Amino acid sequence: MVWVFLLFLSVLKKCIENKMRVSPKCYQSIAKMLDFYSQFNPSPLSIKKFIDFGLNASEKKSFIFLRKELPVRLANIMKEIALLPENLLRMPSVIAVNDWYMRSFQEIIEFEKREPNDDTLEHFCSELVKIRNRHTNVVETMAQGVLELKESHDVDHHTEHSIQYFLDRFYMSRISIRMLINQHTLLFGGQLENAPGPNRSKYIGCIDTQCNIISVIKDAYENARFLCDQYYLASPDLIIEVSQHNQLEKEQNVNIVYVPSHLYHMLFELFKNSMRAVMEYHCEVDQYPAITITVAKGKEDICLKMSDRGGGIPRSTTDHLFKYMYSTAPQPSKSDAHTVPLAGYGYGLPISRLYARYFHGDLVLLSCEGHGTDAVIYMKALSNEANELLPIFNKTTSKFYRTAVPTGDWSNQAAHIGDRQISTKIKNHHLPQSCKESMTGAI
Template sequence: YPLIPLRSTSSMQGFSELARERSKTVTSFYNQSAIDTSAEKASVRLTLATLLYSGKSPDGHHVLSSARYLHKELPVRIAHRIKGFRSLPFIIGCNPTILQVHELYIRAYHMLVDFPQIKDQEDEARFCKMVQQLLDDHKDVVTMLAQGFRECRRHIQDEMIIRNFLDTTLCSRLGIRMLATHHLAHHEENPEFVGIISRRLSPKKVIEKWVDFARRLCEHQYGNSPRVRINGHVAARFPFIPLPLDYILPELLKNAMRATMESHLETPYNVPDVIVTIANNDIDFVIRISDRGGGIPHSIIDKVMDYHFSTAEESAQDPRMSNLFDNITNSGNHSSPMHG
């Protein structure tokens, strides 16, 4: 009789264990009813006024209230993001780097829902420690997403799907990190702030800080930089969260300075000023950045909001002066405001 090759018992067991592990992995990503339930809930939005006027209570009750809100709210917001990962096209969602981010969100969800009810200051202290750990674990998420989408870019059939996913994910990430950082900041003694809210924010001072940052990058790349003039309601002060401005202003100022320098290459030491105008009333405020950098050509106007698009030539351009998505993928530039 012919010999029939048979698997050894040990190899059969190994194969079965591998199959079970794969099944467990797939289940952990897609078959979790708790995440599905949380994803169906609406997030509870807090206004700036609510955060500000919750203030500080002498007995620390405001800290416990904030922790309990986060304990209930963060799993819902994270579940929404997990649902977003599940909705990605299959071949993109299977990218190892994107899967790694997906797994980070799943892990964060379970850490939060498994944390016991917050009853006292001791529970809140342990909760703070966990929240800080999650912030640290997720500090490279934007870089990882950029890397993952770059790796599978050739498989992207519909750019709008990816843009919508990234718009929602990055906006949600900013909101989650703001809430978490706001809570942790309650433990810091700073009379000028309530959590991360500046009681009397000066737009002019924030602008000046990022003008100095962008100017140094521009001078490093081009040997000079445009002068920046700030006008309008320069004395305005009001309660506001500086963090969104810290995300946006450096990118806009870098764009304005780069465009100005590159459109005046023949006279690099005689370039027009960049004008920043502050307009403020009782309801809202506007910061307008005006430059004479040549504007946006009509041929690329439809592409300027794409994450991977930049007019900066990589061969001649300092990556720190490039567009936001390229900037955050430059692992050497940890000073970038989008790192963490």
């Protein structure tokens, strides 16, 4: 299989770097370790569990948990990489990503049987920092790999469907792995000064126990506004409205236990999209309608609804906005990959939705063509209900990549059932003349 070949190349490279002789046992042992760890399901954590552990942080316990959990999460997604279309696996950027994951997997399993003494714990923390830095550009590099495929091969509907399915799971896995690494390095690596926000004492790792939603909204707006002013020489204003379930106990600030960087990422992406729509839809006038954000705090969810009057989005376009292989912006050149992350890749909205869904929230778009668009972010109000949503590798996963997209069973090409788009590649059948006459008479 292709993945075995890629695995061999990766191990070969590492062995050469270490000036070791390549032996069949070398790559066979790593393949066996992948098979072993992929048998286990990841252990999803809730925000409350992150908080409870952080309050009584034990570096030894964290080390023992992560040296098993990280290989499990890595192995689960690496087994899926092997199921990707062969043409995509041959792309240079995808080979690079696969190599990064292989090296990180190898480095983590080296701690499998080590004693958790001070030297081991210090070494483990430094290795996690190195792994995190190595994977900094995974999103852009994998996106570049998809572009390389599109430029060199015809991508059929089944291949596109498989890539969409994989990237949702791949990037969600990446979010979860970085969350675990960030928590450990911030708690035990002396990196708490890297946590965002002015009051770092309220942080437990990268989680803010008093995340001020209004403050994050304003921060994301100002940064998006700066870009908008640079490009359009103007920008729409912001209106914030607060609605709470219990008006008798109305809070001046709406706080939530959350990861501020995740919320900021979602809001910044939505602000950029809304500002672009407003500025281009009202380009012939000097006044631009404001963007309104409604913050609603309920018993189960905290919802942020961003409303603009940017002309809305046609339903035919809305269907494509969360697809990784679709973008309304020009594709970036390779020289722009590091200066303008994700610009033109079309990954902003899909990955923002993954951030929302990571702790069992969601991000949805509701648009009225000719008027504007509402984007709603849902977040769990209770930290014990905000559980990680993680991909699991199993037989069902393997079957998905091999199974062709089912033939459509609806006549309308735009037919939808819930969130499932129906494929309608059906043949036109000609009715006998007698049947036509009968139907005409009935109508």
